[in-house]
Amino acid sequence: MPEPTAVSTMTDAPTNNNAVIIGAGQAGAQAAFSLRQQGFKGRVVLVGDEPTLPYQRPPLSKAYLAGELPEARLYIKPQGFYDKADIELLTSARVEGIDPGARQVRLAGGDTLAYRHLVLATGGRARRLNCPGADDPRVHYLRTLADVQGLQADFVAGKRLVVIGGGYVGLETAAVAARHGLQVTVLVARPAVLNRVCGPEVSRFFTRVHREAGVVLHCKTAVTAIRSEGGYLVVDTDAQYSLEADLVVAGIGLEPSTELAEAAGIACDNGISTDENGRCSVPDIYAAGDCASHPSAIYGRRMRLESVPNAVEQAKTVAASICGKNRPYTQVPWFWSDQYALKLQSAGVVSGFDLSVVRGDPETHSFAVFYYCAGRLIAVDAINRPAEFVAVRKLIEQGLSPGPEIVADDSISPADFEAAMPRGRAVASRG
Amino acid sequence: MTIKVTYIEHDGTEREVVVEEGVNLMDAALDNMVPGIDGDCGGVCACATCHVHVAPDWADKLPAMEDTENAMLELADSRDEYSRLACQITAEPTLDGLVLHTPIGQH
Numbered sequence: 173m174p175e176p177t178a179v180s181t182m183t184d185a186p187t188n189n190n191a192v193i194i195g196a197g198q199a200g201a202q203a204a205f206s207l208r209q210q211g212f213k214g215r216v217v218l219v220g221d222e223p224t225l226p227y228q229r230p231p232l233s234k235a236y237l238a239g240e241l242p243e244a245r246l247y248i249k250p251q252g253f254y255d256k257a258d259i260e261l262l263t264s265a266r267v268e269g270i271d272p273g274a275r276q277v278r279l280a281g282g283d284t285l286a287y288r289h290l291v292l293a294t295g296g297r298a299r300r301l302n303c304p305g306a307d308d309p310r311v312h313y314l315r316t317l318a319d320v321q322g323l324q325a326d327f328v329a330g331k332r333l334v335v336i337g338g339g340y341v342g343l344e345t346a347a348v349a350a351r352h353g354l355q356v357t358v359l360v361a362r363p364a365v366l367n368r369v370c371g372p373e374v375s376r377f378f379t380r381v382h383r384e385a386g387v388v389l390h391c392k393t394a395v396t397a398i399r400s401e402g403g404y405l406v407v408d409t410d411a412q413y414s415l416e417a418d419l420v421v422a423g424i425g426l427e428p429s430t431e432l433a434e435a436a437g438i439a440c441d442n443g444i445s446t447d448e449n450g451r452c453s454v455p456d457i458y459a460a461g462d463c464a465s466h467p468s469a470i471y472g473r474r475m476r477l478e479s480v481p482n483a484v485e486q487a488k489t490v491a492a493s494i495c496g497k498n499r500p501y502t503q504v505p506w507f508w509s510d511q512y513a514l515k516l517q518s519a520g521v522v523s524g525f526d527l528s529v530v531r532g533d534p535e536t537h538s539f540a541v542f543y544y545c546a547g548r549l550i551a552v553d554a555i556n557r558p559a560e561f562v563a564v565r566k567l568i569e570q571g572l573s574p575g576p577e578i579v580a581d582d583s584i585s586p587a588d589f590e591a592a593m594p595r596g597r598a599v600a601s602r603g
Numbered sequence: 604m605t606i607k608v609t610y611i612e613h614d615g616t617e618r619e620v621v622v623e624e625g626v627n628l629m630d631a632a633l634d635n636m637v638p639g640i641d642g643d644c645g646g647v648c649a650c651a652t653c654h655v656h657v658a659p660d661w662a663d664k665l666p667a668m669e670d671t672e673n674a675m676l677e678l679a680d681s682r683d684e685y686s687r688l689a690c691q692i693t694a695e696p697t698l699d700g701l702v703l704h705t706p707i708g709q710h
Contacts, residue, residue, distance in 0.1 A: 558674035
């Protein structure tokens, strides 16, 4: 056996101190730029399977779908930033496999990329409908730029749109469509809209808002089949009725893209498992964004979040880890959704709450709902109430829980919640 | 119609850029390779990562802040009386010559 000198040469030579990032979405692009910002000198290769520059996904179901935003405005950064930061962007490039032993990434077409550090920012895919007829070309999803471009021809006033799913994507699509004069029906299999991400007061509010905008909305209604009647589609449901549609948009969740990681023997648990520094179970491999599940110190459990702030912050953490710095990911989760003239901002994660407290009057389209679990403030949904959103983000970050009697009192400014707490730091009581 | 806007980095580096009327000053920074303005939310006033300090001479020439911008700025490091979110400032003729300072935290 020869001496394993090749290994030390590889680690020491700066030219080999490279980083390969798989996935050129929000997390992948951020990781690339953050590596440079944190002083990484090696080669940075960002590999994406889409043909364009990395782009923002949130506007796909909002301003871009509405035709209010040109494609170039979706780009996270223009090409010049990549050139200047010396980030090599491989577009339309699909990764077929990872070989951690050989430290290689295998691309479709046979090329390989050697890596010293590997970042998995593989994101996820829109969950597909599995009912009969779901493969009709008039059935659309809303995850990629190509998805939106594929439905735009039919996204015009007078067309009949059936939206399947009552999450952020489904409702945002419905809101844009209603404003554009489409006839919109939303079918939700769950008992309420936004069921996974908000409490019942907020679900009821958005249900009402959509109905007032002319959207027909049915909950507890599952699609059983989609039939082509030639010129149009018929959507069959388990609720004894069928709907005619010119197009269908399904927003029924995201499946994290973990196949590459699993095939490479990297531990996954509802996403690619990382520690608080973004490290995976295999050395020198990291994960960030929609594909990654991280241990949350705030909530005491493993979590996978689908949001821009999560992608950005996890990517910064991963870049820091690669640069030998300790920057654990501890951000309070937060989300936003724009529908009609409403800005929904959520901080924290709602699941597991045992008490919700409403501040303000939903009738005014400006209110907030605070969620508690065992007396601890865990989340807020703020509708046209940015100050409440900002205050709760900070409070959760500091581990502070103003009680229900404080947050329900609309005469106390959100900035003063902490000051209103007994001795400044009391634990919430059940009021 | 275009105006000139100068972005000054925390280390004093100045960049004068030409901005089309109607374009917001976060997009203008991105278009012109101005560092220090992230704009993670894409300009919908949801994230406070396009925080700028307006040169004091210009502060009262800008349109007043809306509640959302004011609230979101509470999340920005080093907020002061001249703080604004660049995505909420739109280029218009009265702002020709505007000077903005980008904070160190976004670099």
